[in-house]
Amino acid sequence: MTSRRSFLAGLAAASLAPLRGWSSVGAPDYLAAALFPDGTFRLAGLDTGGDILFSLPLTARGHAAAAHPHHAQAVAFARRPGTFAIIIDCATGTQAAVIEAPRGRHFYGHGVFSTDGTRLFTTENDIETGQGVIGVWNTDGYTRIGEFASGGVGPHDMRLMPDDRTLVVANGGIETHPETGRTKLNLPVMQPRLTYLDQNGGVLEQVELPKKLHKNSIRHLAVRPDGLIGFAMQWQGDSSQHPPLLGLHRRGEKPLLLSAPDADQSTLQGYAGSIAFSGAGETVAITCPRGNALHRFRVADGQLDGVFLHEDVCGLGTASNGFVFTTGTGVIGQLSTNKAQISNRADCQWDNHLIPIRTAA
Template sequence: MGQPWACLRALILWMVIEMATRRRFLAGLAVSGLIPTTGWADVGAPAFLSAAGGSDGTYCLVGLTDRGEPVFQIPLPARGHAAAAHPNRAEAVAFARRPGRFAIVLDCATGSVLARLDAPKGRHFYGHGAFSADGLLLFTTENAYDAARGVVGIWDTRTYRRQGEFPSGGIGPHDIRLMPDGETLVVANGGIETHPDSGRAKLNLPLMQPNLTYLSAEGEVLEQAELAPEMHMNSIRHLDVRADGLVGFATQWQGSTADSPSVVGLHRRGEAPELLSATLTQARAMDGYGGSVAFYEGGTRIAVSSPRGGLVQLGDVGARVVDSQLNMPDVCGLGVSDGALRASTGTGAFWAATATPTILTQQPVAWDNHLVRVSRG
């Protein structure tokens, strides 16, 4: 019996050594970034991410096809606003609705929570974030509420630990995007001062100064742009960026509805921002509220949604004019698939937003504010 036991002990010792060697090998690969990662194709190749709420009071993040069909659904602890999709890995950061103090990093292949981002003391998130081009950093818009200033948080995505922050260039930073150069960030500073002790109350409307701020990844202010002084109550909130660097923005008017201006605009660096021309009837129909914005048809056209108005207004980018609108109850999320416009609503509908809008799918959820495009390489 001695020889078999000796062989068994030798086999066990070999397995232990082999596993230890394998662990060291994999650890080395992890450090070098050579371990194959789960990509978006491995989780059903979703076209969009959207937060959603169920009729039972639960919340989730959903991956959607171009037609609005769910490919995965992951629970969230509270209502979400928007998400950020990692450029390479099947990971998403789901942000709580403002003034949320947490964001959840989700493995979209397993549904597991990889990390929880907690805003530092004196900060809360604004519901949006953007990854660096290489995916190594995450940038988050935040409110330093006791100082009434905006900041951009920096997180290392290998550990999701906070690395620091820099000023956003204004008050109330909401949306943030990476520009096509892969190096510059653009931030929509809405200009509205809030404090969590006051809920969602707006504390500085007479003095607000919204702007677009272009920043380096190190926080250097490269350029700032403001609307005309009479538009200082037109809070710049949401963004889309065309491949050539033209920025589209959606605004939320804080003045009288009777005086509502257009709530969609364009900006190119080195020039003044401008709102698309809209008739008084068109402007009033949006109830002063731009919810999401998206370029479509190869960037020749732009759309802005209004859940309050139940409308999507469409504009000609070259002519800088709003030229039509689509009626969609409780619409907010906008996305683009092969140049064609898509929209999601709080009624659970996912629309092909064509000249004759068509509901592609209907789900038993309330889609939240945004459709976040997933890069599929």
């Protein structure tokens, strides 16, 4: 496991140099972490065709990343329960800063910038209480300026809503502790929640699953431009059951859970890795790496619209004509109509997520 010392090695001191925009690194569309053949972990910038525009070294395996909305700068998060995240100047390939979770906190591998880029929000665990926390960081030097409750236990993914003010948090319900690593400590009583917060921590809305699905951890999120939320789940219950792994929610309404016929659903091993809406927003998809499958659904009626089989498929992002996906075998592909086509194959193992770069107009 990478130590604090190795994360801090090479940290650029004092002020940060002025940053160039994303066009300076070829205007990538996505960020993705990967393991390369030489044993190095790297953060790569990709375009929709699967070309790698840049790759920058990480000191440990990455999970997800957050892209600054104006500058060619990204935050690469270690896997939970990591306590460090690296801020990378993507234009120069240098480490601009390192943020460390305060004592008694650890990160969950996700975060999001405010629209103006002045703040970074991070999903965290209060180790003593087991409750979720959202950390708030000033991006001018990446200093900690506050925190507030996430509205549940085990906040994992978090997104900014289209109103540019509201945060939506996937409180997965699973309690962990650094002393026990990734061990799940509270499965019998876990209670996943989808929580909407203002950027000062005020709870705007809480959504819970039916009681029989209280072991269905809400993990990853996608947001359609009109505010419709898609959420991907990971089942922590009896493996003989095959519950829905995809949900849709609009504020003020009840969640809608979507599932494939049992013949297809039963092959997924209760695990959805990533989620995205298509470019037009008419379909939503989840990747299921344990089942080597990508499932696409129609939003209008919630019906399964296609099953696409690819080994270890997990990364998923929106594309103008559908979806872009990545796999642990190095594949970068596109799913448009009824066919998933391989666009490229990189000599690496892509990790869990494909993060879209959202830049200001």
